Amino acid sequence: MKQFIDESNLLMKTLRQFYYLARPFWGIRSALFAWLLLLVVLAMSLSSVWFNVQLNQWNGEFYNALQQLNSQALYRLLQHFILLVSALILVVVFADYLKQRLIMRWRIGMTEHILARWLSHKGQHYALKINALVPDNPDQRIAEDVRLLIESSLRLLITFLHSLLTLISFATILWQLSGSISFSLAQHSFTLPGYMFWVCIIYTLIGIGLTHWIGYPLRQLNMDRQRREADYRSGLIARREASDAIAGQRGEYHERGALLQRFRAVADNWYQLIRYEKNLSFFTVGYQQLSALAPIFFALPKFLAGELLLGGLMQIRQSFAQVAGALGWFIFSYREIAAWQATVTRLYNFVVLLDAEPISPVESAPEGSVPLRATLDLHNAQGEVLLSDIEITATAGSLTLIQGRSGIGKSTLLRTLSGHWPHYQGRIQRSDSVSWLPQRLYLPHERLDDLLAYPAQRSDFSEAQFQQVLAQVGLPQLNYQLALSIDWQQRLSGGEQQRLMFARLLLNKPRLILLDETTSALDAVSAAQLLRLLRQQLPDSAVLLVSHQTFLAEIADQQYCLDDSFEVIQGVATPCLTL
Secondary structure (H helix, E strand, C coil): HHHHHHHHHHHHHHHHHHHHHHHHHCCCHHHHHHHHHHHHHHHHHHHHHHHHHHHHHHHHHHHHHHCCHHHHHHHHHHHHHHHHHHHHHHHHHHHHHHHHHHHHHHHHHHHHHHHHHHCCCCHHHHHHHCCCCCCCCCCHHHHHHHHHHHHHHHHHHHHHHHHHHHHHHHHHHHHHHEEEEEEECCCCEEEEECCCHHHHHHHHHHHCCCCCCCCCCHHHHHHHHHHHHHHHHHHHHHHHCCHHHHHHHHCCCHHHHHHHHHHHHHHHHHHHHHHHHHHHHHHHHHHHHHHHHHHHHHHHHHHCCCCCHHHHHHHHHHHHHHHHHHEEEEEEEHHHHHHHHHHHHHHHHHHHHCCCCCCCCCCCCCCCCCCCCEEEEEECCCCCCEEEEEEEEEEECCCCEEEEECCCCCCHEEEEHHHCCCCCCEEECCCEEEEECCCCCCCCEEEEHHHHHCCHHHHHHCHHHHHHHHHCCCCHHHHHCCCCCEEEHHHHHHHHHHHHHHHHHHHHCEEEEECCCCCCCCCCCHHHHHHHHHHHHHHHHHHECCCCCCCHCCCCCCCECCCCCCCEEEEEECCCCCC
């Protein structure tokens, strides 16, 4: 009893979570067409119940005519059968076609909603990551779980309503056909009307109870399966992206062992899952086979007594099967319900994190003010002080060099100034037009002109503009490859990738430019030339550069040297002595 109550509470919780996930798509005015499409799909899918009722009546008439050797009635019934089945085929096929269109329409809307929050301008995806709140494999949540949720939800809704309507329709037929049965118990006579209906109810409830008891562990095992499969897949992707580092360090043996360990977790879960599914299959397969003979066995006394013709017996058999199937919807849908609950829970936990309003850690600089003014103490994610008493002002056209030993917090300082590191105390005022380039450059598999225009659109610029900036940064050989879509991260050297980033800055013209070791792969002459190019072409922009290249102090307007006392030492165009 306690298990049943717990499972009921869990189902209600899952339904509330599902409502939370579905509301952004189904609760808006533009979803009117989707609602109409859903109603059409339901109407067409449920109309098959009417066809089944007609076929049930046809069965009775056909077998009665067969028993009576009525050839004229048999030919008429065969023609009627062809018409019924032809219409049923049309309804079933078009219902499935429209359902698939509805699935994609819902998936598009839900994907757009989740992506808009995950990749919002407020940097929600990064905020979750740095606060260790990001769930495992968000890519799988968006790509796989959204699809599974939508497909399973529609399938379960349609089959549930179909079963409910089938139960109402065929329970009436079964009640009328089975008549009543009289029996004696303790010297008392009893008459049970519609006895086949009650037999069917008891028979099915026993099946539901046993199915629930046998299949109870499947929900948690399905959740574990999705998580472990996603972990294994993400591990494969990570090794593929780091193939050069693995090959260079001869790390294949280690990586193979790590991947096999993840796969063994998948296999262990799989063996547990199929063991419980085997036990459940023993019961469900046996239940289905027994259900084919059970109605004949229970109705046989009336048939042998001559109270039923062969057609009536066949109608009872089919009606019993339809009612048992409708009541047994829970039995045959148990695996899918368990998988659906696991999918809803995983996706809900992800979306709830995305819907939390992130705290904006910076203020927008007033119109006409300097691109950056900051006074702050910097902390790590655990709240420990990294740097204190930081005061930075970057004016238009200036180049600020930030130096210090590795690990002291230079990159974290840039993240804070860019607005997506919230762990600090103080005040930051900066321009909303900002571009931060991290040490690990991001070059997705796209067209070259898309990479140059990023984060803007390539349509915002002309081909001549693309060619001009490529020539300015020393990449004229790429002028005729703007439409080429390849893995540019593999195609270009480290220095060429950094030159490409400078070309991107020249196109987008941000007022505040934050560079994290963006000249590390360039020689001294090239690095100095590109930084001077930025100052020349973008006179209204301020540039902050983190670098270990001490020669850049010669062209910097101001320099910040970070030392171990968490103090900031400011100098102008002088070497950083605290390195």
